[in-house]
Each structure stands twice: as structure tokens, then as C-alpha cells.
Amino acid sequence: VQAHKDREGELEPLRWEESGYLVLLDQRKLPGEISYVSCEDYQAVVRAIRDMQVRGAPAIGTAAAYGMVLAALGFRGGDVEGFYDSLAEAADRLKSTRPTAINLAWAVERMFRKALALKRESLESGDFLKVKAALLEEAHAIAREDVEANKRIGELGAGLIASGESILTHCNAGALATVGYGTALGILRSAAAQGKVARVYACETRPLLQGARLTALELSREGIPVTVITDNMAGYVMRKGLVNRVVVGADRIAGNGDVANKVGTYTLAVLAKTHGLPFYVAAPTSTIDLGCRTGEEIPIEQRPASEVTHICGRRVVPEGVDVLNPAFDVTPHELVSAIITERGIAREPYVETLKRLVNPQIFDQGGHRGCQGF
Amino acid sequence: VQAHKDREGELEPLRWEESGYLVLLDQRKLPGEISYVSCEDYQAVVRAIRDMQVRGAPAIGTAAAYGMVLAALGFRGGDVEGFYDSLAEAADRLKSTRPTAINLAWAVERMFRKALALKRESLESGDFLKVKAALLEEAHAIAREDVEANKRIGELGAGLIASGESILTHCNAGALATVGYGTALGILRSAAAQGKVARVYACETRPLLQGARLTALELSREGIPVTVITDNMAGYVMRKGLVNRVVVGADRIAGNGDVANKVGTYTLAVLAKTHGLPFYVAAPTSTIDLGCRTGEEIPIEQRPASEVTHICGRRVVPEGVDVLNPAFDVTPHELVSAIITERGIAREPYVETLKRLVNPQIFDQGGHRGCQGF
Numbered sequence: 216v217q218a219h220k221d222r223e224g225e226l227e228p229l230r231w232e233e234s235g236y237l238v239l240l241d242q243r244k245l246p247g248e249i250s251y252v253s254c255e256d257y258q259a260v261v262r263a264i265r266d267m268q269v270r271g272a273p274a275i276g277t278a279a280a281y282g283m284v285l286a287a288l289g290f291r292g293g294d295v296e297g298f299y300d301s302l303a304e305a306a307d308r309l310k311s312t313r314p315t316a317i318n319l320a321w322a323v324e325r326m327f328r329k330a331l332a333l334k335r336e337s338l339e340s341g342d343f344l345k346v347k348a349a350l351l352e353e354a355h356a357i358a359r360e361d362v363e364a365n366k367r368i369g370e371l372g373a374g375l376i377a378s379g380e381s382i383l384t385h386c387n388a389g390a391l392a393t394v395g396y397g398t399a400l401g402i403l404r405s406a407a408a409q410g411k412v413a414r415v416y417a418c419e420t421r422p423l424l425q426g427a428r429l430t431a432l433e434l435s436r437e438g439i440p441v442t443v444i445t446d447n448m449a450g451y452v453m454r455k456g457l458v459n460r461v462v463v464g465a466d467r468i469a470g471n472g473d474v475a476n477k478v479g480t481y482t483l484a485v486l487a488k489t490h491g492l493p494f495y496v497a498a499p500t501s502t503i504d505l506g507c508r509t510g511e512e513i514p515i516e517q518r519p520a521s522e523v524t525h526i527c528g529r530r531v532v533p534e535g536v537d538v539l540n541p542a543f544d545v546t547p548h549e550l551v552s553a554i555i556t557e558r559g560i561a562r563e564p565y566v567e568t569l570k571r572l573v574n575p576q577i578f579d580q581g582g583h584r585g586c587q588g589f
Numbered sequence: 590v591q592a593h594k595d596r597e598g599e600l601e602p603l604r605w606e607e608s609g610y611l612v613l614l615d616q617r618k619l620p621g622e623i624s625y626v627s628c629e630d631y632q633a634v635v636r637a638i639r640d641m642q643v644r645g646a647p648a649i650g651t652a653a654a655y656g657m658v659l660a661a662l663g664f665r666g667g668d669v670e671g672f673y674d675s676l677a678e679a680a681d682r683l684k685s686t687r688p689t690a691i692n693l694a695w696a697v698e699r700m701f702r703k704a705l706a707l708k709r710e711s712l713e714s715g716d717f718l719k720v721k722a723a724l725l726e727e728a729h730a731i732a733r734e735d736v737e738a739n740k741r742i743g744e745l746g747a748g749l750i751a752s753g754e755s756i757l758t759h760c761n762a763g764a765l766a767t768v769g770y771g772t773a774l775g776i777l778r779s780a781a782a783q784g785k786v787a788r789v790y791a792c793e794t795r796p797l798l799q800g801a802r803l804t805a806l807e808l809s810r811e812g813i814p815v816t817v818i819t820d821n822m823a824g825y826v827m828r829k830g831l832v833n834r835v836v837v838g839a840d841r842i843a844g845n846g847d848v849a850n851k852v853g854t855y856t857l858a859v860l861a862k863t864h865g866l867p868f869y870v871a872a873p874t875s876t877i878d879l880g881c882r883t884g885e886e887i888p889i890e891q892r893p894a895s896e897v898t899h900i901c902g903r904r905v906v907p908e909g910v911d912v913l914n915p916a917f918d919v920t921p922h923e924l925v926s927a928i929i930t931e932r933g934i935a936r937e938p939y940v941e942t943l944k945r946l947v948n949p950q951i952f953d954q955g956g957h958r959g960c961q962g963f
Contacts, residue, residue: 246904247904420821431907443910444912448913451856452913482824533806536806538817541825
């Protein structure tokens with residue numbers, strides 16, 4: 216793994232190099248240092264996702280898709296069963312890195328299905344040239360679709376924001392959490408381009424400070440006024456009347472509209488409800504998991520204690536004291552005013568509206584109850 | 590200002606040395622380092638309060654009382670008017686260090702009144718021996734009364750806690766925030782001594798991490814099970830059913846029961862209400878300010894931006910990005926289940942019950958509506 220400095224100053228969370236490797240922006244080092252790591256095999260992608268050099272549900276999904284490409288490119292020999300076994304192992308290892316974000320499993324399984332569809336051709340040709348090329352094309356498609364979806368989410372969501380409003384967001388659901396443009400921040404970018412956004416309040420988002428480090432960086436680079444607050448100031452800011460709406464991303468959305476997102480999201484949703492503020496979730500449809508009936512079924516990743524006990528390498532919690540470190544929490548659908556996807560805006564009853572968004576083909580185009588933007 | 594290491598390992602927030610100076614535990618350096626600073630004049634006390642080497646409403650009140658002693662001891666010459674002018678100046682400087690906690694003004698004004706009551710004797714004797722001795726005795730009384738009040742608060746509050754319960758607290762309202770024993774943590778100490786406390790959840794309390802650094806240290810030293818969470822995990826912990834009650838301290842309580850306390854308290858009160866959990870405020874009656882009709886009238890201190898932008902000396906918020914840093918927020922009385930003082934437990938209607946606690950002599954001992962524990 217080599218690291219090189221960015222020359223143009225542009226922040227790309229990930230890019231594929233034609234010579235056959237994946238380059239990831241090391242997000243742990245922002246905003247102090249802009250440096251990249253190169254992943255030349257899928258194991259390097261596994262490590263980068265687990266250690267959160269790359270983070271954000273859509274970004275880790277796309278990184279894992281390229282991880283599948285690296286697994287295919289790295290296979291030596293001509294044994295077709297061996298090739299597919301090695302792809303299956305890579306898929307398992309990639310999916311197991313972080314359990315909550317469904318985009319990861321979604322992207323890896325899409326890649327594996329693509330490979331499987333070409334198994335007969337591999338058996339016939341006796342090589343993997345076609346499947347390797349197809350996997351790279353599929354990963355590129357996932358990356359391209361992500362940016363397109365985010366732009367559409369941005370357009371749809373900007374329509375919900377009125378002129379002169381200030382918006383509160385949590386963690387980083389921006390360009391850095393995706394392949395580009397961002398989900399929640401995509402909406403803020405679109406709304407800002409329409410001159411609507413007075414100010415964004417970014418919760419710093421302990422323990423890893425993605426709001427302070429990443430969201431503030433993205434927005435200030437675009438000239439959007441941004442104020443960072445500690446997470447416990449959200450109530451103060453709302454009670455003072457400083458914000459009009461809350462917009463966040465999502466790591467997994469259950470069939471009933473319950474939303475798993477960065478820990479602290481649930482608290483913001485409760486506060487928004489108390490203050491009568493709309494609470495929006497922005498995510499591509501790949502984040503919706505109809506296999507989870509409710510948020511209770513979403514596995515919540517517990518991260519290492521050291522993320523809470525130490526800050527910048529210095530111990531702030533005394534030795535021997537317990538800590539909790541759930542990376543996510545679940546916001547119940549009753550607190551979610553709308554879920555903004557690239558295919559439309561879902562509202563209650565989510566059990567119905569989310570099904571329509573995920574499988575638009577199996578519904579007639581008659582009654583759009585609860586859905587907008589088709 | 591000299592610093593010396595603690596030998597016995599005991600954590601005393603402040604102590605008066607017989608040779609005529611005040612020693613303060615430097616709380617900014619905990620838990621990594623236990624060191625003390627000596628204040629030999631009142632200006633050193635002003636700096637220590639402003640820079641938060643000593644913090645916590647009762648502790649800064651008592652430190653300021655000793656600051657008044659140092660101002661008196663430091664006066665040179667025999668000019669009586671000059672002496673009282675210099676005391677008035679010290680009082681103003683001490684009171685202006687931190688505007689929110691009323692205990693500071695309360696203690697300084699009590700000291701000044703004590704001095705004024707002896708002005709005639711100073712004029713007659715032509716020296717200040719008597720007033721200096723009386724001021725030192727008054728400061729000792731404030732310190733002694735604080736510990737006594739906290740023990741009584743602890744006893745009364747422990748009666749509200751049932752066996753096997755887990756309690757959430759915020760910031761540090763412990764021995765370190767007072768002269769000893771603590772207010773909110775006094776209740777937890779008393780309840781733990783009765784074997785009632787299963788676990789304490791301590792919010793880390795950004796930006797200065799008093800919960801992680803100080804509360805966790807105090808409780809773990811006493812063998813009370815404690816788990817530190819980041820502030821944004823409070824909703825997660827409540828929704829999981831891990832806590833039964835919330836107990837916090839206060840920096841100023843308005844006549845209607847609105848409570849100014851460390852920023853983030855209001856968010857916890859909203860969450861407690863949403864989850865049907867009792868929300869208690871523990872404070873001595875010196876924290877009640879009947880001069881403030883509602884929380885709207887309580888001045889909220891804005892602290893330096895660097896407390897949010899930097900952690901352990903490292904910049905985490907990009908250059909040029911705005912931050913907010915209110916040190917406190919106001920929790921409206923509707924969200925406060927009870928206010929536990931050394932004179933009794935107040936409940937709604939606070940306008941009536943707090944008046945009775947502050948001025949018990951002007952009420953008949955007949956109807957204790959809303960008050961308990963007299």
C-alpha cells in the first residue's frame with residue numbers, strides 16, 4: 216500500500232486506476248492531511264473499509280465492488296470452480312467488514328451475480344477475460360449510478376427546502392460518503408445552488424468527528440456557510456430557532472421505514488419532532504432493505520472502545536472504565552417526515568411506499584399514495 | 590503559581606493553606622495528571638476560574654469566596670475606604686469571570702456583605718485584622734456548608750432511586766464540581782452506598798469532556814460501575830431501556846424552575862420525557878435565583894471557539910469554518926420532574942415551591958404543597 220499526495224486539491228473518495236488498482240482517499244486523516252492509499256488486492260479493500268479509511272454506506276459499497284474486481288484480477292490459474300470459490304470468499308470477507316450498511320452487501324451480491332451469469336462462458340473459453348472485463352464494467356456502473364442517483368436525490372430534496380432556510384445535518388452524507396455529490400449533502404448542494412440555504416449546522420459527530428472533519432470541509436470548499444456544533448448543542452440550536460429542517464443520510468432502511476444511521480441520528484429525530492421540524496432521510500434505493508421488516512432486525516455494529524476512550528491518541532476516559540460504542544442507532548419511522556431516493560420521495564405509510572420505490576415495475580402506475588417524484 | 594503533585598492520591602478540588610493561599614486541583618489535566626495550582630492573590634483565582642482549572646457552580650463559588658479572602662489579605666496600608674474599594678473591585682472581577690453560574694455571584698456577595706458589616710469596626714480600630722479573620726471564617730463556612738448541603742441532597746435524592754436502577758448523568762456534578770461529595774453524584778454516591786445503583790451512564794460532555802474525564806474518574810475510584818458514552822448515544826441508551834432515570838446538576842435555576850446547566854442537558858431532558866424517564870436536577874438552594882423569573886433571563890456564557898475546533902491541541906474543524914460554543918443551555922421547567930436541594934425536594938408548581946425553599950422563614954409550616962423532605 217503506497218500513499219501519494221493529491222495534486223489538484225480535489226477530494227475524490229475513490230477512483231479506479233487503469234493500471235488495475237483502486238485508490239482511496241484516507242478519510243481518517245482529513246482535514247489536516249489529504250493523502251491516498253492504493254489497494255492492489257481485495258484484502259487491502261477489506262482493511263480500508265474495516266479501518267474506515269473509506270466510510271459512508273454508498274462509498275463502501277462501491278469500494279467493495281472494486282474489491283470484487285481485484286479478487287477476480289488476482290486469481291491465478293485456469294480452474295473455473297476455483298475462480299468462483301475465490302470470488303465467493305472475497306464476497307464473504309468484504310461483506311463481513313461492516314454489518315450495518317446494506318449497500319455493502321447489495322453491491323457485493325450484484326457483482327457476484329454478474330460473475331455467475333458469465334460462468335458458462337468461462338467454462339467454454341477456459342479463461343476469465345470476459346468475466347473480469349464485465350466485473351470492472353459493473354463496478355464502474357455502480358459508481359456512475361451512485362453519482363447519478365445522488366444528483367437526482369439532490370434535485371428532489373431541494374424542492375422540499377424553502378428559501379432562506381438553515382438545515383441541520385449529522386455525520387457526513389456527502390461526496391466523501393458516496394462516489395460523488397452526496398445524499399443529504401447532495402440536497403444541500405442543490406438547494407444552495409438555487410440560493411435557498413442560509414446556513415448548514417453540522418453536528419461534529421463523535422466519536423470519529425465526520426461532521427466536523429468531513430462535512431465542514433466539503434461545504435466550506437463549496438462556499439456554503441457552515442457552523443459546526445458539538446452533538447449535545449443540537450437541542451440548544453433548535454430551541455433558539457436557528458434551524459428549519461434536519462437532513463441526514465442512512466446506512467440501512469427497513470421495510471417499515473425505520474432508519475439505521477450514524478449514532479446520534481435518533482436523538483436528532485426526537486428533537487426535531489419536539490420542535491416541529493421536518494426530519495428527512497436521503498438515500499439511494501440500494502439502502503432500502505425490504506428483507507428487514509423493522510429496524511429491530513438491522514444489525515448494529517459495535518466499534519472498538521478505543522474510538523471513545525482516546526482522542527487524537529490521548530486517553531480521555533480513565534483506565535478501567537467501560538464504554539459503549541455503537542456506530543449506528545435506529546430512528547423509528549414515526550419520526551421520519553420523508554425518505555428521499557433517486558426514484559422519488561416516500562412518506563408514510565412506508566410499508567407501501569418503499570415497496571413501490573424498490574420494485575416500481577410490479578406496481579401499476581395508478582395510485583401514488585404517499586409517493587412523489589416518480 | 591507553583592504546581593505540586595498530590596501524594597495521597599485523593600482528589601480535593603480546592604483547599605485553603607494555613608500559610609495564606611488557596612490550592613486548586615487543575616481539573617483540565619485530569620485524568621492523565623493529578624496536579625495542583627496555588628493562588629496567592631485574587632487575580633490568580635480569577636484566571637483559574639476563567640480558564641476552568643476549577644469548574645462546577647458550587648466549586649467556583651467557594652473558590653471565589655477564598656478569592657475575596659486573598660483580596661483582603663493582599664491589601665496594603667490603612668485606608669479604610671481604599672480597602673473596601675479594593676474588595677469591591679475584586680468582587681466585580683471575580684463575578685465577571687463566568688456569567689451563568691449564580692453561586693459565584695452569591696458567594697462573592699455574601700463575602701462582601703460580611704466585610705461591610707465590619708466596616709465600622711475597621712474605622713474604629715484603624716486596621717483590618719478583624720474583617721480579614723471574619724472573611725476567612727466566612728469562606729470556610731461556605732465550603733463547610735457546601736459539603737453538608739451535598740450530603741443532605743444525596744440523602745434526599747437517594748430516596749427517589751429504586752434498587753437495581755441505572756442512572757444517566759451529564760457533565761460532572763460531583764465532588765470535583767463542589768467542595769466535596771457532589772450534587773448529582775452525591776445522590777448517586779448515597780444511592781450506591783444503599784446498594785441501589787446497578788450502573789451509571791456518563792455522557793462524555795463535549796467540548797471539555799468533564800463526563801469522560803471527571804465523572805468517570807470519581808465514580809470508578811469509588812467502585813461504582815460506570816459506562817462512558819458519547820453525548821449522541823444518550824438516545825440509543827434510553828431506547829434500549831438501559832437507564833431508569835436522569836440526574837444532573839445546575840448552574841442557575843430560575844424562579845419558575847427553568848434550569849441552566851451544561852450544554853446538552855436540555856437534549857437529555859427532551860429524551861427523558863420522550864422515554865417516560867424521570868429527570869432530576871440536584872443543586873443547593875444557593876443555585877436558585879429568584880431574581881430570574883424564567884430561564885430566558887439567565888445569561889448563557891459563550892466560550893472560546895478553540896474548545897470546539899481543537900481537541901488535545903489538534904485541529905479537527907477545518908480553518909475558516911464557524912462554530913458555536915454555548916457553555917450552557919436552559920431546560921424548561923415542564924421537563925424537570927424534581928429539583929433536589931439540601932432543604933427539600935421541589936416539584937411543580939416551581940414558582941411556589943422554590944420560593945418556599947429559598948425563604949422558608951416567610952412561609953408558615955402548614956401546607957407543603959409540592960415540597961417534600963422539610
